[in-house]
Amino acid sequence: MAKTLFDKIWDAHVVKDIDSTRQVVYIDRHFIHEVTSPQAFSGLRNRNIGLFRTNQTTATADHNVPTLNQHLPIKDPLSRSQVDALSQNCKEFGVELYQLGHELQGIVHVIGPELGITRPGMTIVCGDSHTSTHGAFGNIAFGIGTSQVEQVFASQCLILSKPKTMRITVNGDLQKGVTAKDVILYIISKLTAAGGTGYFVEYAGSTFDSMSMEERMTICNMSIEMGARGGMIAPDETTFKYIKGRKFAPKGEQYDQAIRYWSTLYTDADAVFDVEHSYEAADIGPMLTYGTNPGMGIQVSEHIPNASEYLDPKQLTKSLDYMGLQEGQLLEGQEIQHVFIGSCTNARIEDLRSVAKFVDGKQKADHVQVWIVPGSKQVEQQAKKEGLDKVFANAGFQLREPGCSACLGMNEDKVPAGDYCISTSNRNFEGRQGPGARTILASPLSAAAAAIEGKIVDVRKYLN
Amino acid sequence: MEAFTRFKSTAIPLPIENVDTDQIIPARFLKAITKEGFGDNLFRDWRYNRNNNEVPGFVLNNPKYGGKILVAGKNFGCGSSREHAAWAIDGYGIKVVISSFFADIFKGNALNNGLLPIQVSEDQLDMIFKAIEEDHQAQFEIDLEAQQFTICDNGTQIKFDIDNYKKECLLKGYDDIDYLLDLKEEIVAFENQRTIH
Numbered sequence: 001m002a003k004t005l006f007d008k009i010w011d012a013h014v015v016k017d018i019d020s021t022r023q024v025v026y027i028d029r030h031f032i033h034e035v036t037s038p039q040a041f042s043g044l045r046n047r048n049i050g051l052f053r054t055n056q057t058t059a060t061a062d063h064n065v066p067t068l069n070q071h072l073p074i075k076d077p078l079s080r081s082q083v084d085a086l087s088q089n090c091k092e093f094g095v096e097l098y099q100l101g102h103e104l105q106g107i108v109h110v111i112g113p114e115l116g117i118t119r120p121g122m123t124i125v126c127g128d129s130h131t132s133t134h135g136a137f138g139n140i141a142f143g144i145g146t147s148q149v150e151q152v153f154a155s156q157c158l159i160l161s162k163p164k165t166m167r168i169t170v171n172g173d174l175q176k177g178v179t180a181k182d183v184i185l186y187i188i189s190k191l192t193a194a195g196g197t198g199y200f201v202e203y204a205g206s207t208f209d210s211m212s213m214e215e216r217m218t219i220c221n222m223s224i225e226m227g228a229r230g231g232m233i234a235p236d237e238t239t240f241k242y243i244k245g246r247k248f249a250p251k252g253e254q255y256d257q258a259i260r261y262w263s264t265l266y267t268d269a270d271a272v273f274d275v276e277h278s279y280e281a282a283d284i285g286p287m288l289t290y291g292t293n294p295g296m297g298i299q300v301s302e303h304i305p306n307a308s309e310y311l312d313p314k315q316l317t318k319s320l321d322y323m324g325l326q327e328g329q330l331l332e333g334q335e336i337q338h339v340f341i342g343s344c345t346n347a348r349i350e351d352l353r354s355v356a357k358f359v360d361g362k363q364k365a366d367h368v369q370v371w372i373v374p375g376s377k378q379v380e381q382q383a384k385k386e387g388l389d390k391v392f393a394n395a396g397f398q399l400r401e402p403g404c405s406a407c408l409g410m411n412e413d414k415v416p417a418g419d420y421c422i423s424t425s426n427r428n429f430e431g432r433q434g435p436g437a438r439t440i441l442a443s444p445l446s447a448a449a450a451a452i453e454g455k456i457v458d459v460r461k462y463l464n
Numbered sequence: 465m466e467a468f469t470r471f472k473s474t475a476i477p478l479p480i481e482n483v484d485t486d487q488i489i490p491a492r493f494l495k496a497i498t499k500e501g502f503g504d505n506l507f508r509d510w511r512y513n514r515n516n517n518e519v520p521g522f523v524l525n526n527p528k529y530g531g532k533i534l535v536a537g538k539n540f541g542c543g544s545s546r547e548h549a550a551w552a553i554d555g556y557g558i559k560v561v562i563s564s565f566f567a568d569i570f571k572g573n574a575l576n577n578g579l580l581p582i583q584v585s586e587d588q589l590d591m592i593f594k595a596i597e598e599d600h601q602a603q604f605e606i607d608l609e610a611q612q613f614t615i616c617d618n619g620t621q622i623k624f625d626i627d628n629y630k631k632e633c634l635l636k637g638y639d640d641i642d643y644l645l646d647l648k649e650e651i652v653a654f655e656n657q658r659t660i661h
Contacts, residue, residue: 015654016647016650019629022629024650038498039497039499049645063491082495127547143544144545144569145547146573147577147640147641148572148576155645155651157644159629159643159644193542197539197542227567229568312481315481315482410494417514427544429484431487431490431509436514
């Protein structure tokens, strides 16, 4: 029977059918971090058991770490205790940890791919909803709660109901200045913040085929923002080349063998999805959010909707009140005070390169504070090696140390109440970047342009 | 996990859609390493202003409303996977959340903590909101065994769906780990027969 890519991988991981709706599914790789793991380790201790498969677990500290002076003890006592708890737990249970200061530390969804741990055909989980990022390599990757973290610790399995499948096809070439981030914000704006709930998404079509792995990760990363548990893209030459030679990638004969298997991972021509959506790349412009969920997005050339034409007028009014914006308004020209370039969505070396290329020789606007938070130590080192740090310094941008940072404002990296921040992260929820902070989601390129101009601009006008 | 028993309670109305987990429990309160105490910061930034004073208009600060049932607009619990959201709601003393639509991860997290998410139709949700609006002391009865929710004032009964396995877990207070730990031999056998990785 013709199968989707999702079905092929899922079926290969079913240990047992419990009943008509539930299955025990084997998990190949478990990533953990300091925020959603301590209670799961406590659970193991209470049951007096260890990890079932320690060597399939990888830990890093990312959510709650400072992004300046990482060589010094963490100032905030609660943050320090949580990061210390991760170190102690990993030591006690024998889990490989890339702790703060380690040369391989970074945002969990950045380091997995960069170390070659993330590969096609796997099942991957982490106590973080943006685990969907890893799906860019053609695997099933999704976020789980802490109870499930404990389940995977204890058994390397989860009890799951198979989700429905959705295919989102985008064909054609993107306009200059339009990036992967714009594509996914466009899709979410069409499908809404709940449009993908209950589904696992496969992204297909020539637009994704021609994207780099970094761009594909940006796409899959935000699958959860339309409610989908995960997103995936079939592996191809681009995928294989990215993995080759990475620290934990299969080598020699094992690599060749892996490629033979990975090459079978695609959706069969006559496989059927529960839902299909299709878009044209040419219709997509630079995207911005104006509201308080990632589905509330428009192209830079479009006006914020009027309440009368909006599906849920009450939500629109509440969101615009919070954002200090008006219905019918254009975002172009809106002054911003902060620029955040970072997060598991857009903090890879390619993102930093695109920003550096745009700002080289330019200066940030005086009233704007610009933070660049690399996704990992390796990204930070690579950026320095390429001299991007000097470009940023000359432009007045601050290059900080790796972590989740102002994406979720768990550490001290917060946007003050009432201020606008154009952010390359993934969520514009109320208070996400700090109590009262107003987030406008955008691509690294649009964020870089806003940093220079001090206001929202159409980046296409600045490219030749 | 505590076994879920039949109960009657008043309900707290929160007629807002897309309530995300950053509203339920903001990230800055996720630094704890135990499951306790999150209830104090449930809906923190809607409940308290920046000077830590209560926001009078917010429903949790309105002495008229209370109870073990939270009734919310559609797509409740969207966003982050933080189980802290379920711990915060449970920690506040809520046992049931009613909405016309739940985000996936939140729903799973709730069930794993003995917090029952009940999905109803848009019309039923409106009816429940109306019943609370008309009488803030209105009683509702939750009977998980019968999969039934009753608006006591007028006797309206609403049937709800729940996966049989999860229903048993809630009624008995079991969790998935107990089941998986018993499965070790089968999991090892699965690992041994795999040819592809």
